[in-house]
Amino acid sequence: MRIKNDLSLSVLAKEQILNLIKSEGYKYDAKLPTESQIQEMLGVSRATVREALALLENEEIIRKVQGKGSFLRKLPVKIEDGLEELKSITELFRSLGYSPGTKGFKVRTVKPSKEMQQKLNLNSGEQVFTFERIRTADGNPAAYCLDSISARHFTGQVPEINLNNYSDSMFCYLEETLGMRIQYAVAEIVPVLFEGEMCKKLGLTENTFFLLLKQVHYDDQGNPVIYSQDYFNTNIFKFIVNRTRKKSRGVVL
Secondary structure, three states: OOOOOOOOHHHHHHHHHHHHHHHOOOOOOOEOOOHHHHHHHHOOOHHHHHHHHHHHHHOOOEEEEOOOEEEEOOOOOOEEEEOOOOOOHHHHHHHOOOOEEEEEEEEEEEOOOHHHHHHHOOOOOOOEEEEEEEEEEOOEEEEEEEEEEEHHHHOOOOOOOOHHHHOOOHHHHHHHHHOOOEEEEEEEEEEEEEOHHHHHHHOOOOOEEEEEEEEEEEEOOOOEEEEEEEEEEOOOEEEEOOOOOOOOOOOOO
């Protein structure tokens, strides 16, 4: 369990402490090992341990009590999933045993960007409705989602909906109300940093890294339906991509 990488030791130590919390089955308000015990387990300096604990305290995972030690404030949520299978965020959370939720839900009329016009094959002057949501896993802010759909699918009227009726799933909503079944998506992955008002909006600490999945979702007829920008909190999400090498077609000289 010793850490030997000199790069961002405090961040690596934080991840190892999270692994310890998970493997040992610590419950809410449980006391964590002392700084010296963690130092011995990880093989790092006392300063690195303190920095790692400070990171966990900033993320409200632990609370430090003067003269008593560090205590678990909330159970950390860590979601690992492959990108090969297309799932709604609701399906993803439930498949991994977490309770999905939604807050800050809004629908607004938006003038599409040039990229959005191109991706959704929009006509000149055509508007879109953008569904804005903060998705939570076990109550923790896990993703900030912007789903844009052409207004023509809603006969021009801003949809007044309650996604709770559709288990918070945009896929279910589109299928049950508009008869659209999302079949596949093309995604681009971009790292982004949230600061200032966005962090306040999501209830997160400053300078929180997110992975942005810019996706175009297609229906079963191959028509582009949703232009989505899903920002996944890297403190919670870890995406895995399975890669295989093609079989050789012949001898390479």
